[in-house]
Amino acid sequence: MRPPTLNIFPSQPMHVEPSSSTKAAGTGLVSPSSSGSKRPSEPSMELANARNDSTAPPPPSGPSHEPAKAIKREGNRKGPTTSSSEQEGPKTPDPKTLRRLAQNREAARKSRLRKKAYVQQLETSRIKLTQLEQELQRARSQGMFFGGGIVGGEQQSLPVGINNTSSDAAVFDMEYARWLEEHHRLMCELRAAVQEHLPENELRLYVDNCLAHYDEVLNLKGMVAKTDVFHIVSGMWKTPAERCFMWMGGFRPSEVIKIILNQIEPLTEQQLLGICGLQQSTQETEEALSQGLEALNQSLSETITSDSLSCPPNMANYMGQMAIAMNKLSTLEGFVRQADNLRQQTIYRLQQILTTRQAARCLLAIAEYFHRLRALSSLWMGRPRQDQS
Known part of the structure; x- marks a missing residue:
């Protein structure tokens, strides 16, 4: 028999059921009948059992280990739940988050x-700036920079207070050149449509495009x-020959009516009466505007010369005169606007009196008239000049 002290380190774990022979042996080792002289070793065995209990899992049977089994089963139930929630992926955002994300995308x-x-x-x-610089450079090289004081390629000294062409005026000149190109294209299309004898409903589209194009240049003039x-x-934005026939920043509507009378198809008596009445009312309006502009010029002259023209002038009187003249001069824009409105109304009134085909021929005749004026200016500028001794 082994000494009792060797049972401190059992050969099998404490939670394993010992065999019957082992139980017998163990029983014999610790039976009360044979442990009379071995009682002092019981504290050592209890200490060993306490150490084994602290490191080994609880035995599978016995009423004292039922709470441990319940904790273990609860842990097993929680384990699969956690792993399944991880496998489900992210949750769907709530409507508020979706709305915020949509707003962020729209803002972006x-x-x-x-x-x-x-x-x-x-x-x-x-x-536009590059094109404007090229236009100005070309004008300087040709000696045609009127507003800047360049004549014949030489810089002229300008009096104090006289500025060069404003930036708005330069942009207008460039836009007007583009307008002329587009106007030429539209007239070519209208001429082709007239020669093809298109139905009037189709020809009306070409006529309306040309009228809308006239409205564009009037809007440009109003802005500048x-x-x-x-x-x-x-009239520095027009050719020299066109400037000879200018009236308040454009053509005289009554003169245009005279031009087209001999260029369109034979008119009915009612059409002729309508055109004659339009011409008379147009001439009356032109006369009224001309008289108003003449009165403005006279008033400006009187205002400027109301005080002595001595030099140096009396600064107090001088500044007062200039302020009054500035107020009167501001009405010049109103005269130009009224003249442009009269030109626009005349063209539209002619379209109402004439048929669609006659209106197309009317627009072609007006365009050809101004085209010949521009061609005359080019021929005049390019004519051979004899040097005078």
């Missing part, structure tokens, strides 16, 4: 559109008249 889209439009605007401005009305009145 609008920001991209604004940025794209701004970049396009900058690119367009850059192209707000900042530089003298540029419109002087």
Whole structure:
């Protein structure tokens, strides 16, 4: 028999059921009948059992270990639940989050559109500026920079207070050149449509396009008249031959009526009466505007010369005169606007009196008239000149 002290380290774990022989042996080792002289070793065995209990799992049977089994079963039930929730993936956002995400996407889209439009605007401005610089450089090289005081390629000294052509006027000249190109294209299309004898409903589309194109140049003139009305009145944006026939920044509507009378198809008696009445009312309006402009010129002259023209002038009286003259001069823009309105009304009134085909021929005749004036100016500028000794 082994000494009892060797049972401190059992050969099998405490939770394993010992065999019957082992039980017998163990029983014999610790039976009360044979443990009379071995009682002092019982504390050691209890200490060993306490150590084994602290490290080994509880035995499978016995009423004292039922709470441990319940905890273990609860842990087993929680384990699969946690892993399944991890496998399900992220939860679907609530409606408030979805709405916020949609608003962020819309704001980002609008920001991209604004940025794209701004970049396009900058690119367009850059192209216009480059074209304007090229136009000015070409004008300087040809000695035709009227507003800047360049004549014959030499820089002329300008009095103090006389500025060069304003930027708005220069942009208007460039836009007007583009308008002429587009006008020539539209007239070519209208002429082809008339020669092809298109139905009047189809021909009306070409006529309406030409009328809308006339409205564009009037809008351009109205915008530049707000900042530089003298540029419109002087007619520096037109050719020299056209300036000979200018009236308040454009053509005389009554003169256009005289031109087209012999260029369109034979008129009915009612059409002839309508055109004659239009011509008479147009001439009366022209006369009234001309008288108003003449009265403005007279009033300006009287205002400027109301004080002594001595030099140096009395600054107090001088500044008062200039202020009054400025107020009177501001009405010049109104005269130009009324003249442009009269030109527009005359063209539209003619379209109402004439048939569609006659209206097309009327627009072609007006365009050809001004085209010949521009051609005359080119021939005059390019004529051979004899040097005078």
